[in-house]
Amino acid sequence: MTDYERLTDYLDGKSGKTLDIKGASLVNIDLSGDDLSKLDFTGSDMSQSGFVGTNLSEANLNNVNLSKAQMGVSNLKNAKLDGANLTETNLQKSDLTKASLVNANMYEANLIEANLCDANLQGANLSKAALWGTDFSGANLRDVNLEGAGITDCNFSATNLVGANLKGIMLSGDNKFDGAVITKEQLKYLNPDI
Numbered sequence: 001m002t003d004y005e006r007l008t009d010y011l012d013g014k015s016g017k018t019l020d021i022k023g024a025s026l027v028n029i030d031l032s033g034d035d036l037s038k039l040d041f042t043g044s045d046m047s048q049s050g051f052v053g054t055n056l057s058e059a060n061l062n063n064v065n066l067s068k069a070q071m072g073v074s075n076l077k078n079a080k081l082d083g084a085n086l087t088e089t090n091l092q093k094s095d096l097t098k099a100s101l102v103n104a105n106m107y108e109a110n111l112i113e114a115n116l117c118d119a120n121l122q123g124a125n126l127s128k129a130a131l132w133g134t135d136f137s138g139a140n141l142r143d144v145n146l147e148g149a150g151i152t153d154c155n156f157s158a159t160n161l162v163g164a165n166l167k168g169i170m171l172s173g174d175n176k177f178d179g180a181v182i183t184k185e186q187l188k189y190l191n192p193d194i
Contacts (some may be wrong), residue, residue, distance in 0.1 A: 003044075004029050011035075037075075047085075072110075127165075132173075156180050166190065 001009075003024035010019040011034055023043045030050035040060040047067045057077040067087040074094045082102040090110045096119050103123040111126075113133040120140045127145050132152040136159050143163040153173035161182045166189035177190065 007031075032070075137176075151175055161186060 003021065003026055006015065006019065007021060007024070007026065009015040010021075019039065021039060021041055021044065024041065024045070026041075026044055026046045026049060028048045029046075031054055032050045032052040033054060035055045036051075036059055037055045037057045038059060041064050042060050043063050044061075045065045046069060047065045049066075049069050051069060051071045051074050053073050054071070055075045056079050057075045059076075059079050061079055061081045061084055063083040064081070065085045066081075066089050067085050069086075069089045071094055072090050072092040074091070076091075076094055076096045076099050079096070079099045081104050082100055084101070084104045086101075086104055086106045086109050088108045089106070091114050092110050092112045093114060094111075095115045097115055097117045099116070099119045101119060101121045101124050104121070105125045106129055107125055108128045108130075109126070110130045111134045112130050115135045116139050117135055118138040119136070121136075121144050122140050123143045124141075125145045126149055128148045129146075129150075131149055131154050133154065135155045137155045137157045139156075139159045141156075141164050142160045144161070145165045146169050147165050148168045148170070150170045151172070153175065155176045157176050158179040159177075159181070161180055164182075164186065166186050169189055171190065182190070
């Protein structure tokens with residue numbers, strides 16, 4: 001039985017109340033709209049898969065490969081995505097409130113209108129990410145790489161940006177940095193006139 005078959009049997013109630021799905025191969029499958037909350041996918045390969053509108057709240061997605069996955073309007077509240085590969089992943093309008101994304105690779109990810117309030121992104125790579133209307137309020141962005149990211153109308157209020165790489169960021173619109181912790185050196189990237 002494939003990992004996908006084991007997962008769908010579990011979702012259909014055919015295989016009991018527990019499921020060990022760590023290290024699974026779930027490449028190029030569609031689980032859009034399913035409830036995968038609280039499941040442990042640690043180390044799984046879920047690249048190029050569909051999770052549109054999926055409930056992944058409190059799921060363990062540490063060290064999971066989600067590159068090029070379609071995850072728009074998904075619920076990832078309190079999800080664990082430490083060390084996850086989210087390269088070119090579509091997370092548009094997804095809710096990642098209080099999610100942990102420590103050292104996650106989100107290179108060229110689509111985070112348009114995503115909610116990352118109070119999320120922990122320490123050391124994450126967000127270079128060249130699409131950040132339009134993204135809410136990072138209260139998030140830990142310490143040591144994050146934002147180089148070359150397109151930042152438009154984002155909320156960085158009360159975030160910790162100490163050590164963040166802001167080189168080459170493309171700011172436009174009305175970005176909010178009220179109460180953000182940032183060094184004087186970093187300010188030159190937010191306001192070149194300083």
